[in-house]
Amino acid sequence: MAQLPTPVYNIEHILNSNVYEPSEDTFLLLDALESDLPSLECLNPTLVVEIGPGSGLIITALAKLLQGKAQCLAVDINPNACVVTQNTSESNRVKVEVIQSDLLSGLRREQKIDVLVFNPPYVVTPSEEVTEGEVIVRAYAGGHKGREVMDRLFPLLSSSLSDKGILYLLVIKENDPEDIIHRLSQYGFIGKTLLTRQVPGEKLSVLKFTRSCDEKQL
Amino acid sequence: MLLLTHNMLTSNCIKGVSNGYPLIIKATSIKKLESDFNPEFLIRMIPKLDWSAFYKATLMLGDAEISIPEKLIDSYEKDSEFLKKVHHALLEVEVVEGDLECPESGRKFPISSGIPNMLLKEDEI
Ligand SMILES: C[S@@+](CC[C@H](N)C(=O)[O-])C[C@H]1O[C@@H](n2cnc3c(N)ncnc32)[C@H](O)[C@@H]1O
Numbered sequence: 491m492a493q494l495p496t497p498v499y500n501i502e503h504i505l506n507s508n509v510y511e512p513s514e515d516t517f518l519l520l521d522a523l524e525s526d527l528p529s530l531e532c533l534n535p536t537l538v539v540e541i542g543p544g545s546g547l548i549i550t551a552l553a554k555l556l557q558g559k560a561q562c563l564a565v566d567i568n569p570n571a572c573v574v575t576q577n578t579s580e581s582n583r584v585k586v587e588v589i590q591s592d593l594l595s596g597l598r599r600e601q602k603i604d605v606l607v608f609n610p611p612y613v614v615t616p617s618e619e620v621t622e623g624e625v626i627v628r629a630y631a632g633g634h635k636g637r638e639v640m641d642r643l644f645p646l647l648s649s650s651l652s653d654k655g656i657l658y659l660l661v662i663k664e665n666d667p668e669d670i671i672h673r674l675s676q677y678g679f680i681g682k683t684l685l686t687r688q689v690p691g692e693k694l695s696v697l698k699f700t701r702s703c704d705e706k707q708l
Numbered sequence: 709m710l711l712l713t714h715n716m717l718t719s720n721c722i723k724g725v726s727n728g729y730p731l732i733i734k735a736t737s738i739k740k741l742e743s744d745f746n747p748e749f750l751i752r753m754i755p756k757l758d759w760s761a762f763y764k765a766t767l768m769l770g771d772a773e774i775s776i777p778e779k780l781i782d783s784y785e786k787d788s789e790f791l792k793k794v795h796h797a798l799l800e801v802e803v804v805e806g807d808l809e810c811p812e813s814g815r816k817f818p819i820s821s822g823i824p825n826m827l828l829k830e831d832e833i
Contacts, residue, residue, distance in 0.1 A: 530735045534752075536749070536752045536753055536756060537753075537756065558743070558744050558746045558749060559746065559748075559749050560749070561712055561753065563713065563716075565828065569823075569825070573821065573823070576821070576822065576823065583739075585710075585743065585799075587709065587712070587713045588822070588823050589709075589713065589717070589823065589824055589826055590823055590824070590825040590826060590827055591826035591827055592827060592828075593827075595717070595721040595826070595828070596717055596718065596719070596721055597716050597717065597760075598716050598717070598718045598729065602716070602756045674748060680776030
């Protein structure tokens with residue numbers, strides 16, 4: 491089976507910079523992308539975006555896979571994550587463009603993104619931590635149901651993803667994946683669970699969304 | 709920041725700004741990169757570009773080596789001279805330091821080490 495290239499990364503640099511350390515969730519998302527390589531190949535994406543790249547591991551793996559066949563872009567609110575992502579891509583000799591911003595604000599929303607990947611802050615925390623926390627807290631703090639950050643992305647999807655665009659989203663059980671799938675169906679997307687893994691303390695899943703057929707015919 | 713990325717950035721997220729596009733580039737440091745020429749990728753990417761913003765961006769850099777026509781030419785798929793110019797302007801010119809400026813409000817977004825900072829303060833949204 492085809493493989494997603496494994497990037498090299500400098501764990502000390504990541505930890506010293508106060509950036510989210512590659513963890514179970516990161517690796518589940520990489521595994522999910524690898525399991526879905528046939529659809530990625532068939533899509534032949536032109537523009538690939540990761541929100542919240544942290545260490546940059548995931549977007550760098552995609553950039554290595556797509557070498558020059560797609561433009562890879564990463565957006566993080568944390569300035570250190572932006573720098574580390576740039577370093578990770580450079581040490582793997584691929585080009586990832588990095589922007590410091592909040593979700594997709596600052597990007598023109600004209601249905602151009604072919605692949606969107608987001609491992610959001612998903613941990614259930616007090617709401618204050620989502621907006622007032624230190625940048626490293628904002629890496630995991632998801633507020634009510636752990637949904638406060640990802641919920642702000644959902645209304646932007648229809649205007650951001652291309653016709654055949656795919657969203658890969660990492661969630662935990664507390665985020666209520668069924669409800670997320672239901673919400674996104676109201677924006678014209680069908681979702682399914684690509685991969686699930688129980689790790690100590692968390693039941694992680696990767697959801698995959700594409701435009702539903704009715705929407706395409708519109 | 710490559711011109712490809714510049715093409716996708718807007719300041720219309722600022723309260724009161726309606727278009728905010730294209731952002732004005734005020735570069736203080738520019739670096740030339742080398743990247744593999746991939747016409748198949750360019751042919752897919754060109755339709756996603758706002759050509760007029762791309763053309764304006766090349767003018768803002770004021771570098772004779774970066775030159776593309778004002779209007780997108782017909783049947784560019786077969787014109788490898790043209791595609792090479794696009795390749796260079798789009799993917800081989802990196803704005804390392806400088807500012808992006810909102811054409812409507814004058815708000816500046818700093819670029820440092822090639823990373824533009826588009827974050828807004830709460831009272832700007
Ligand atoms: C759970 S970490 C995931 C990091 C990395 N993708 C991984 O899988 O290891 C979430 C990341 O999202 C970033 N982030 C949080 N809120 C964000 C927002 N509103 N816009 C962009 N990035 C955000 C954080 O700074 C952090 O880097």
